Amino acid sequence: MDLSLLSQYVVNGMMLGMMYALVAVGFTLFFGVLDVIKFSHGDVLMVGAFAGYTTYLGLEAAGIHNPVVQVVLLVVASAAFVAALGAVIAKYLVLPLSNAPALNILLATLMLGTVLRESVRLFFPDGSNPKRFPRLLPDTVIPIGNFDLRVDSLMLLITGLLVIIAINTIINRTKLGLAIRAVAQDAETARTMGINFTLIVLVTFALGSSAAAIAGVMNGLYYNEINFGMGLLLGVIGFASAIVGGLGNIYGAILGGFLFATLQTVGAVAMPFASAYKDVFAFAVIIAIMAWRPTGLIPEKTSERV
């Protein structure tokens, strides 16, 4: 295999890894504060992509054609809309169910994902067909040897990295992050220390959801196509990544996301005769890892209480 093709695989894999990591970070944040899995996360990502697309259409209609302004507004609008959506889901579905068995929450949020998916399919104009996402980033290339590095990929990768660093900084360096970590560690004690539990939960869900929205817009900008079903597989992969990394740990989520992308890429590169099997290979390895490390690669610190 020549080097340029290999580099192409590497860039593509990093792109996928970044998206998976952004989704997985959301899962792990939600699990941290409430010990719940919100499975509608993948479809929230899809809603984010469609919100971005709608913003683009609105800006075009309003006569704003500057791509830089468009991209910035698109990301901001999408992230803000989805953050609100995430908070609403947390308030009206997840919090009322937070004392129910874990399976009930899992199923309720899975069904919510279906509701979101079907709503976009039925109520978005011509929602059942894939939408062409606009190519807003510069399509110039930087030639490195005989490999052409696309500038838009580079920009997306840097953006993703910045988002992850920003979330990490919020969690570990700010007062808000301190409150989130306190709630994650012990909700009851956090309450007695004067932390507004409900508010922190809602903010955390908003934060995680907006990360998913950015992943959705990234997905649209990278593949130039979005459709109503794009969230399902991304959600499953994000969940698997968060679990394999170890729930409740932001580094675990990042590790899991990139691990899954690596597995897919390796599956495609190592088995050129059967690259269609790359997802089968990746999920099989995930199952094997779960058998080997049942609580993830970076396990939570728990002890059996009797």
Next chain:
Amino acid sequence: MSTKPESGAATRAPGPALLVGLGAVVLLTCYIVAFLMSEDESVVAGLIVAAGVAVLGAYVLGLLQQLRAAYRDHERLMHAAILLGILVVAWVFREDHFTLLMLTTAMLYMTACLGLNIQLGYTGVLNFAGASFFGVGCYTAAVLGSETAIPPLLILPIGGVMAALVGSILVIPVLRTRGHYAAVVTIAFAVLFRTFLQVNDALGGPQGLSVPQMSLFGWGFNSNIEVGDFYASFYMNYYLLALLLLIGAFALTRRVERSWVGLSMDATRIDELAASCFGITPSRWKITAFMLGNFMIGVAGALLGMMISFIAPANFTFADSLIFLSIVLLGGMGSVWGIALASVIVVLLPEKLQMIQEYRFLLFSALVILVLLFRPNGLLPRGRRAYFPDWRPR
């Protein structure tokens, strides 16, 4: 539940309770016939509202408690009445292909969900890949039916064994993981299985495979029944066989539940640590439940495959697994009659609401969310285990 003093007395008197029970079965049979016959959407909507009002009214009048008492005290008679009701429904619709297909599908879904119930409702083993094991049964029927000369009746149990064998790959990760970590194992398997079928050319790829018909003693199931003046749709064959299968699965589930096996499984679900303190080996019962459940799912899948005669990977997606799971949760975990009710609702309701065909997934998901929010134990929650045969709750 409010326990009025006179209702306790009413459950003692067997006469009226039995009458109420048999009356309920007759009413239910008539209702199902009327529901299946109604073509107009407004009639369907009216019938659904009527059912809600009737259940509420029966609850207010204390008839539901009598119904419960009738079932508890005269179980055999009630079972016979229900069986008769199912046969009456089949007789009424004997010439109607589509209705029989729907009813048979509902029965096979219920069989599969009884298997899922042993895993999830009794033992607490998460299985998000129900449709995948269902698919293993279907594909086994397709491959064995067309490539070998194995008698089709034997293919049904082989389909179940294959599903259990495929499931055994997952036994180690399922045993070692818990909670959300266990969920990911079967979710990953569900996605893996579907992708595998999609890209595997030997199994037909995305186009799928055709499944040969069921046949018994030289009688092909895909031919209509015509004896003199009597005529019945060929789906009647499958209806009756599916009914037999369902009775088997039902009897097995009830026996398991009432035996020490079910007790051990319940203990495993409720508290593994406490169970192992009492000499129960949790992993033993988890493996038993997982294998047995997958076997039942696989058998049901093999028969469904033969009936619909054509299968494709799109039938066995993660979303289909969720439908199985929501039947179990809607009905009430561990509740056999709840699962019966939920399978009928989940299979028949969308077909009857053709007008809102486009919106049925949306409405269905919203319905499940509402049930989970407002009735978290399901429509017919499982009653408390009766430890002594004649013991009555006071």
